[in-house]
Amino acid sequence: MFLILDLATTIECQIYVDSFDSVSEAAMDYTVSILMELSWTQRDLYYNFDDVDFFEIDNRNMEKIWLPDLYFPNEKMAAFHKIMTPNKVVRLYPDGRLTFYARLSLTMSCPMNLRKYPFDKQICALQMESFGFDQDNVILAWAMNDTPVAVNDHIILPQFEVVSSNVGECAKSHPRLGNHSCLEALFHLERNIGYYIIQMYIPSILIVVISWISFWLTVTSVPGRISLGVLTVLTMTTQSSGVNASLPRVSYTKAIDIWMSTCLLFVFAALLEFAIVNFISRRSYPDEVKTAQRKDSAAMPVDNGALMKETMVMLEGGIRFAHEEIKQRKRVSGIECAQLMDNISRLVFPFIFISFNIVYWTYYLTTFGEELFQGVG
Template sequence: MRNVTSLLDKLLQKYEKSVRPGIGGEPLVIKTNMLIRSIGPITESEMTYSLQCYLRQSWHDERLKFDLPNITEVTLSNSFLKDIWKPNTYFLNGRLSVQPNITVPNAFVRIRKDGSIYMSRRLTINAKCPLNLLDYPMDAPVCPLLFGGYGYTTDEIIYRWPANNKSGVEIYDDVTMSQFDIASILAKNTTYSSSVGTYSGLEVYFHLKRHIGFFMLQTYLPCTLIVCLSWVSFWINRDAAPARVLLGVTTILSTAAVGLIQRDGLPRVPYATALDVFLNVCICYNLAAIIQYAAVNYFTKIIPKEGSTSDDEDVTTEDTKENQNGVNLSKLPRKTQSRCLFLFCKCLIGNFRFRYDMVASADITSGNSVSNIDILSRYIFPFSFCLFQAFYWAWYLGLKPY
């Protein structure tokens, strides 16, 4: 111990820590690797992520060579780092990154007899992660981590991943994330150019895959069941207007509430995500169920259950006079009225003549039977929604062209 203490004092006696090793010669190579201890969470609203890692760097400094019997390397505490030159590595896309200091600053350094220096620091890194949420929640985000040296060009310092490690980034086997799986980690050497010069740097890309199970249970399944619930109105008697209207409004509000909850943690992006598409289609189906009842009420609800003519529509004076003049309204052409487009146009313009013709041609003794529109809707709505679901999942789970 006395020999080591004497050696360190001697090494640092004329050591100038502001001058990089090998100045005036070849560029200094900083070999770097990382060990990921934990990663996450990823915050979509701020488009950031965090991770804890051990950042390890090694380089060669001729000024720290020593020769002691039976000693090849010396491990020193973080306090020794204050007295020697070290790389001023920083994270280009980092924000609010810190080095834990409990119970002491989490860093140490080893010096080998040939002047090789190995430094390890434990860091908590917060970095930007630009997210493309078009496929959310079936997206696979890629979060980068960019770092290099501050102030030194490639003529002075070059950062490199170790040649014997393809990625230079290791990760503990027990590292898991609640919302994502780590598909792969890609690391590469790079350079950055500016008006001052060219700088060496390193890049790490975390390829992630989002878990969809949470969204299936909390969004997709409830919204699908709510849409199916809106179809119950097709089996309710068309005379029960309060029941059918209330059911339709309730399903719309329920779907909208689910959508508001799921969008709460998302940034206000100017495009529709996959989740937005699904929720809006569900709302359209719920709205279509209400519009369908309006069509049933207009086209087929001709007389009340007691058998008297309906009094919920006003008939124009001209129509009444025409009926009083002996025109047989029941003998009007039915071919034109049977066309869906024609009927739809009559509904949009609120044609009372057409309405009065249907009242006059009704069978008073039969009352309001099951509407043909309801019968047709029982098949069209489920079939089209199943078709949409098949296309939706096929598109967002891998069949889209981009």
């Protein structure tokens, strides 16, 4: 049946979110189950029966009346619930007001900004728009009550928490169809970081600390220090790959990337420190120059009463005279230099890592959620 609209029909919308089924960073979408309520007035359906509050129009008779042609612009998949029968019904009230109820499952696109992952907050939108009628014929409006969008208080998500929701408008212009009335509901999601603390941050901290054990091993413990360094580097590389396996391949740097890269740099630096120490331990270095005067030599008298200075021929082939100043160089062992470098590393590495932690956690926890990416409109 065709309906000719002389004036714009106002359709009041209300949504109850029954469940958030999933939120996917890889696909950048979320799935919800909602109960949608649409209300509008058709004067030609007015009736006057005192003993009837409303008529219910079942699914078989809905085709005989006009229904709003709504669609969801940012949907990926949508479906009506049909168990046991199609979950939709229309109520007709005496003043000609019609109320349409339906249960739907929606998979909606939700572009996410993951620069602060896993300290991020996301805003996911649910948009509704009239498909065939422009805003001169159909006007969408949120219901005039306190909660046009209500969320089930018992929703539990593994990684996110629905902290709030708000509503707004998103008027869109189509080149051929004209300006269409559009509504949007915004869901504010906050990520719980408990999982990431236990599964990512604490293990990576322990791996970095384990790499420092090589500083307490002797310089000659070559097999042990090499094994420890290589294993910690490989473990950090594997952990970093596992973290990014479940995330989209974005072109910007995430907070977790900075953490993993820094931890990998620390364990690699510990391995590199051993390579330098091992090289130093194989060499010796001059430390200082001292002078001494031979006292065991004596002047031998000759016939004319003069003194003849004693001359000594060295085994190496050199000649040295008595009372000659002897230069001696003290050689410092390479192992001593290597041990000194290990002692310095025991203090420098923890100090730098603790400083990095202070800066990292202070920055991301104090600027938590400042830059939000709505990705709608």
